[in-house]
Amino acid sequence: MTTSRQDMMESIEFTKSDAHIAELLGRLHEMADLQALAALAQWDQHTAMPPGAAEVRGHQMATLEGLLHERWTAARMGTLLDELERTSKQANLTAADQGLIRSVRRGYDRMAKLPRSLVEEMARTNAGSIEAWVKARRHNDFASFAPWLQRTLNLQREVADRVGFTETRYDALLDEYEPGLTAHKVENLFAPVREVSTTMLQRIQKSGNTVDASCLRGHFSQSQQLELADKALRGMGYDFTRGQIALSAHPFTTSFGSPFDVRLTVRINEQYLQMSLMAALHEGGHALYEQGSAPTLVRTLVAGGASLGVHESQSRLWENYLGRSEPYWQGQYALVREVFPERFANVDVATFVRALNKVEPSLIRVEADEVTYNLHILIRFELEKALVNGEISVESLPELWHAKYRAYLGIESPTDADGVLQDMHWSGGFGYFPTYTLGNLYAAQIFSKLHKEFPDFDARLASGDTGFVLQWLREHLYAYGAIYLPEELMESVTGEKPDPQYFVRYLTSKFEKIYGL
Numbered sequence: 001m002t003t004s005r006q007d008m009m010e011s012i013e014f015t016k017s018d019a020h021i022a023e024l025l026g027r028l029h030e031m032a033d034l035q036a037l038a039a040l041a042q043w044d045q046h047t048a049m050p051p052g053a054a055e056v057r058g059h060q061m062a063t064l065e066g067l068l069h070e071r072w073t074a075a076r077m078g079t080l081l082d083e084l085e086r087t088s089k090q091a092n093l094t095a096a097d098q099g100l101i102r103s104v105r106r107g108y109d110r111m112a113k114l115p116r117s118l119v120e121e122m123a124r125t126n127a128g129s130i131e132a133w134v135k136a137r138r139h140n141d142f143a144s145f146a147p148w149l150q151r152t153l154n155l156q157r158e159v160a161d162r163v164g165f166t167e168t169r170y171d172a173l174l175d176e177y178e179p180g181l182t183a184h185k186v187e188n189l190f191a192p193v194r195e196v197s198t199t200m201l202q203r204i205q206k207s208g209n210t211v212d213a214s215c216l217r218g219h220f221s222q223s224q225q226l227e228l229a230d231k232a233l234r235g236m237g238y239d240f241t242r243g244q245i246a247l248s249a250h251p252f253t254t255s256f257g258s259p260f261d262v263r264l265t266v267r268i269n270e271q272y273l274q275m276s277l278m279a280a281l282h283e284g285g286h287a288l289y290e291q292g293s294a295p296t297l298v299r300t301l302v303a304g305g306a307s308l309g310v311h312e313s314q315s316r317l318w319e320n321y322l323g324r325s326e327p328y329w330q331g332q333y334a335l336v337r338e339v340f341p342e343r344f345a346n347v348d349v350a351t352f353v354r355a356l357n358k359v360e361p362s363l364i365r366v367e368a369d370e371v372t373y374n375l376h377i378l379i380r381f382e383l384e385k386a387l388v389n390g391e392i393s394v395e396s397l398p399e400l401w402h403a404k405y406r407a408y409l410g411i412e413s414p415t416d417a418d419g420v421l422q423d424m425h426w427s428g429g430f431g432y433f434p435t436y437t438l439g440n441l442y443a444a445q446i447f448s449k450l451h452k453e454f455p456d457f458d459a460r461l462a463s464g465d466t467g468f469v470l471q472w473l474r475e476h477l478y479a480y481g482a483i484y485l486p487e488e489l490m491e492s493v494t495g496e497k498p499d500p501q502y503f504v505r506y507l508t509s510k511f512e513k514i515y516g517l
Helices: 005-010 019-047 051-072 075-087 095-112 116-139 142-163 169-177 183-207 222-236 273-291 308-322 326-339 349-356 370-388 394-409 434-453 457-462 467-476 486-494 501-515
Strands: 243-247 253-255 262-266
Touching: 019 051, 019 075, 019 095, 019 116, 019 243, 019 253, 019 262, 051 095, 051 116, 075 095, 116 142, 142 169, 142 370, 142 394, 169 183, 169 370, 183 370, 183 434, 183 501, 222 243, 222 262, 222 273, 222 326, 243 273, 253 273, 262 273, 273 308, 273 349, 273 467, 308 434, 308 486, 326 349, 326 457, 370 394, 370 434, 370 501, 434 457, 434 467, 434 486, 434 501
Parallel strands: 243 262
Antiparallel strands: 253 262
């Protein structure tokens, strides 16, 4: 991509003087408002809604999604897009205009293939499925969740069949989260990740070298953990005047109008500090991305992240590449000691950071170290691909889950709650999980670029300065929202096309040093 930085900065404006663009924006503003209300209803369901309200919330969500579908598929939307595409070259439109047209065309073509009744049924099923998942996980009862998962699977297969695909149904679902992504591309990207992850794990295990992570376990009250999460988020640059933190069964970030209202949640284990702290950094990365979107893009499809893969690059960048590094904690460790003075008075920063980087096969994905994390994703990718493509059944999932954890990580969960029920994602559909690993690959490349841009990168982090990182990311990545396609954006940010070897080198170098290999 040869667009200059100045040209890109000037491109984050819509040509409102163009009658067609103005009309499109008017339609999208109303749709964005409806989508924000749907997101607000989902936020409430995860954080405050009483469990008895699940059925009525499902109807409310179906109504909102039905109204959105009506606006997406309006005849005028199709003719307006045709007119814009026919005249776009002569109209001298900005990159924001062009990105908007591309995004709306993609959404219109996809939604036009889905009947309103299907969209409404997916919303009702999603609302009920989330509540069923929460109860099933709490009571370790996969059998109670299985019928809901089967309903979701049937609906997702119908979506894939209606949207269309070249090779497999699963590709149609992947494409919704990451434009152009297919199972074949995922497998090619995963090959070097699988190799370096399994090799590094074996080298660490064979070395006999260990890391003491006991400082992260003990008793950490919920109120103190929330206080630390708050401080950590503020240290990153998260703006609480445009955000909020809450508790939920599974951490997530959502926007009701980026960059003006972006909220996140964490999950707390009072015996394990790392869970909430890493969740805060992870979700904080998502939230910073949304809060960094140019205000000119608000209430449109191009406000917020370019794709789920790019979004995950920011959560993983802040959680791992920064948040598990010693320079970062040299600058931020005082926050930990402020909240837990007695617990960490005699724990130095190097010991704390080594604890955060302890490599050990574990059952829970969101608690996994960087070496084993992508193996958790690989397991989910293989299972959901086979499930959507009709190669395995819902009923077989628990045992297949156990088998893959034995094969990839040498461990097995004694319960389904910490096994197949640990993630809420499948209550809403399939195709999301591969974007986590894609995010890891993107993040490694961006992290390398940051070091090239700032030769004193580690020293500045160690001094407590993270603002320079946030400012650079805002200027080079966040501001553009979804104006550009993911690969195009990555090439603009890093100067290269996405390359998994950055992750391979990062993981190898970091953990050879930590474990003295």
